[in-house]
Amino acid sequence: MAKTKSEETPLMQQHKAIKTRYPDAVLLFRVGDFYETFNEDAIITAKVLGITLTKRANGSATYVDLAGFPYHALDTYLHKLVKAGYRVAVCDQLEDPKMVKGIVKRGVTEMITPGVAVNDKLLENGSNNFLAAVHFGNGMTGVAFLDISTGEFFIAQGNLEYVDKLLQSFRPAEVVFAKQQQKNFRQVFGHKFYTYTLEEWIFTHTYADEVIRKHFATHSLKGFGIEGLNEGIIAAGAALHYLRDTEHPHLQHITSIQRINQEDFLWMDRFTVRNLELLQSSVENGQTLLKVLDNTASPMGARLLKRWIAFPLRQQAAIEERLDAVAFLIKEADLGKALHHHLKQLGDLERLVSKIPLKKINPREVMQLARGLEQVKAIQELMGGVENAYLQRLYEKLDCCPPMLEKIIQELQENPPVQTHKGDVIRAGVHAELDALRKIAHSGKSYLLQIQQQESEITGIPSLKVAFNNVFGYYLEVTNTHKNKVPASWIRKQTLANAERYITPELKEYEEKIVGAEEKILTLEQQLFDALLQTLQDYIAPIQQNAQLLARLDCLLCFAHNAVQYKYHRPTLSDDYVLDIKEGRHPVIERGLPPGESYVANDILLDKDTQQIIILTGPNMSGKSALLRQTAIITLMAHMGSFVPATTAHIGLTDKIFTRVGASDNLSGGESTFMVEMNETASIINNISPRSLVILDEIGRGTSTYDGISIAWSIVEYLHDMTAHHPKTLFATHYHELNELENKLDRVKNYHITNMESGNKVIFLRKLARGGSRHSFGIHVARMAGMPPQLLERANEVLAQLEEKHIEAPLQQNIKKVAEKSTRLQLNIFDAHSDTFRDIREKLETVDINRLTPVEALMKLNEIKGML
Structure with a gap:
């Protein structure tokens, strides 16, 4: 019931x-x-x-x-x-x-909630805790990222692929969107985020515009440069609404909103961010580029470095500014060390100041904030007159907020408690009434001792003592030996086995004064602390600016440290289309090598005119994938404004980096390895530009050998001939048949990773050399992996039999024929008197090849395969 x-x-x-x-x-x-x-x-x-x-x-x-x-x-x-x-x-x-x-x-x-957290135990010092809001508009999708713990607020809009990339780069702790879009969100972005849905009416432009303008107390959004980003504004309004909906009305630390302009940053899709292991490793506790590069001194610097990696710059002037600053800090090593010393003591200014309006900051943290501002002052003094334009601008914008700093130092105790109810928060001399109450509390206790001595002398009770309990306050305790000496004016309150307890009017009077004073002290100290916090509200924006400026300085110092420590050199950025790297190294693999082992450096040259595409072959585990990744990472680091792991690096300005590396099933999406491969490759083909860098590793291995070779072959032809963009491309493959393309296509060059056979073993030299390779040494790799000897012996026997029957040679010959007579060969296939072949021929004759996208071609190929 x-x-x-x-x-x-x-x-x-x-x-x-x-x-x-x-x-x-x-x-x-x-x-x-x-x-x-x-x-x-x-x-x-x-x-x-x-x-x-x-x-x-x-x-x-x-x-x-x-x-x-x-x-x-x-x-x-x-x-x-x-x-x-x-x-x-x-x-x-x-x-x-x-x-x-x-x-x-x-x-x-x-x-x-996961995305609305300010508790220190819920946050990581070096990571933002973003709440994201997504709005699916008509043809455009808006997205906003808001970190309530730091006050940072970003807005953007674009196609679904762009928003997907932003979500992966910002890695929000929580994503909110309209209830009606739940199925749509799952289909597009999957199940990798913690999500919460809101009512549809929240996602309207009128409501969002009103919420944002009301928050920033402005008549329009023109001052933020976001007017016109209608879908993004709706997402930003939903984010602010969600904060208020979760009982967070005090948001004065969210002082601005920044627009993310896609054209300002080098584009990397989510596959590239994942494949290059920039922020996350594919293996548990694996190294990432972030972990290797992060030698920042402050939490703000660590958080900003993540964004610099995820969003490299595209404009040469902005990149050169950073590179000049890094070069200056390397040259002025003593200045760099002094700045680093003060940055280490800065504390998390951004999160500390954000706690003020949230009423989450305690007295000890306010004092930490003051000590952080003292470090800002010291950094200002060091940077005065610095001979670098970028650093000079940082120096000019720093503000150690002298009135606020002075007020905190004057009003708070040097080492205040964490909680105000512990007392002793406010210094003496700040408030006259507080000082008087403290005197009463302290002198009152001294007076109690005087009462004890006085009554002991009057009554002749040598063992008399004054004590306190929560039942009846202060009392006089007399042992049974002397209880006959107790005056009649004393009031008995408690009888014990060996003593009796009494109170007197005088004792009660002073008790009231002392207890009353202590309660008033705590109340007054809380009021004075609250008043101090109210004053500090006026300094939130300049302190946040300090934090952002010093985060940039921290990242530049980090780059300078890395350059000296790991022998990185300054890249040369150019407006041409040439990528020329001498003795390049993979920064992550290099740092993971055992002591005493050095990384084998390699040269790479790519351009649009003579060597647009490199076909890279070589044994398994020889270092092909490492060479591909290091080329992309060196390009990326240069666009970050960092020195790079190479002797020299001429980097033609790059607007997009694409990678298709590795093979894995998307089981949750019901997609095979091959389908994942094709989806990612199609995304590359449909988005390349003249300044793109394309990294392809083992395309086609998710399907049969003949299908794989055909697709890999056609992709190289497409990148070479069928698009006017001619993107710089590195293509690693185990299909040695692709080496034939060098003879057919002018800008395709074959390279291989060298090796040396010694007896029954293969030694990987990891050095790049001209010409193709014909062997993969798969059985040698199996031996290194610990396969049983009997299995390896049998594998060698089968391999010998296959080689005797010349199974490999006809395949290579056929591929060569395809290259020479592709058109005639395709027609001859249908000369057979088969109804199926005639149907296929008729279907192909209706296809306009010039208008067919790569993805549509693959789908058509699959349809024809089904007919067979």
Whole structure:
């Protein structure tokens, strides 16, 4: 039988009413000194936190599940619930229980979700915690990224591929979108994000424009340069709405909104970001470019470095500015060391200042903020007159906020407590009444000792002592030996086995003064601290600017350190189409080599006129993939404004880097290895430009040998002849038949990775050389992997038999014939008197090859294959 409202206790009725407003959140319900959870929330909480699940009475013969923890352990347990993927609503007591008869008024004071977190235990120092909002518009998709812990706010719009790339680069902790778009979102972006859906009416331009203008207190959005980005504005409005919806009304630290311009940055699709392992490794605890390059000194610098890697610059002037600054810091090594020293002591200015409007900052953190501003001041002094234009601009914009710095130092104790209720937060001399109350509290205790000595002398009780307990406050304790000496004016309060306790009017009077003073001190200190925080609100924007400027300085110092430490050199950026790298190295692999082992460097030359496409062959595990990746990474690092792991590097300005590396099934999407390959390759073919760098590794291995060779062959031909863009291309393959293309296509050149055979072993020399390779040494690799000897012997026997029967040679001859007589060969296939072949011929004659995209060609090929 269902419980009626009258059967529930008043407390549970209150809980039910609040829980109804937050049905999809775990409700932490403050009851006295505990946060309690009930029913389904209790079951979740007990399981996630590993605490006891109990039952308690709830009115007439009913029970509820219950799990709770002490209120002071909130920080310990809260992050565990959120990390487990739960939304958590913190419901606090809004009244003092001592002042209320009956049920205390309660309400949700904060909602914590993965994307809306400011608790230090929920955040990583070197990573942003972005909330993303996505709006699917008509032909355009808008996206916004907002980090409530730092105040950073970005907006963009574009096609679905662009938004997908942004989501992967920003890696938001949570994504919100309209409920009606749930299926659409899953189809486009998959299941890799924590998501939450909002009502459709929130995603309208009128509402979003009003929300954003109201937040920034402006009449229009022109000042932010985002007017016209209608879909992006809708996404940004939804993000702000979500913050207020999750009980975060104080957002004064979100002081600006920045537009992400696609044309400002070198484009890398999400496959490239993944394949090059820029931010995440494909193996657990594997190294990434970020880990290898990150020698920043501050949390702000570490977070910015991630964005510089994900968004390399495209404009030569901006790149050269960074390179000039890095060169200057290398030359001025002593200045660099001094700056690095102060940056290390800076603390997380960005997150500290963001806690001010959120009312999450404590006295000790305010003092840390002041010490951070002292480091800003020291950095200003070091950078005065610096002879570099970029660094000079940074110096001119720094502001150590002297009035704020002085106010904090003057008002707060040098080492204040974390919590204001511990007392001793405000310095002496700041507030006259506070000083007077402290004098009463301290002198009052001294006076109690005087009372003890005075009464001891009057009564002749040598063992008399003054003590305190919570039942009746201060008292005089007399042992039974001397109780006959107690004056009649004393009031007995308690009898013990060996003593008796008394109070006097004088004692009670001073007790009231002392206790009253201590309560007033705590109240006054809290008021003074709140007033200080209110003053600090005016300095949020300049402190955030300091943090952003010093983050840039930190990244440039990091680049300078890496250049010296790892022997990187300055790249030469040019407006031409040449990529010429001498003695290039892979920065990640190089750092992972055992001590004493050096990386085998290689040269790479690509241009549009003579060597547009390199066909790279060589043994498995010889280093083909490493060479491909290092070429892309060196190009990327140059566009970041970093020195590069090469002796010299002439980098023609690049607008896009594409990679198709490795093979893996997309099981969740129901796609085979070959389908994944073709999807990624089609994306490249359809988006290349004259300044693109294309990296292709083992295209076609996800299907049969003949299909694979045909597709790989046609891709090379397309990149060479069928597009006017002529993108610079590195194509590694185990199909040695592709070496024939060098004889057919002018700008295709064959290279291979060298090796040396010694007895029954193969030694990889990892050096690039002209000409193609004819062997893959697969059996040697199998031996290195630890395959059983019997298996390897049998493999060698089969290989010998195949070679004797010349299975490989006819295939190569056929490929050569295809190259020489492709048109005639295709027609001759259908000379057979077969109805099927005639049908295929008729179907092909209706196809306009000049208008056929690569993807449509593959689909047509699959259709014809089905006819066979």
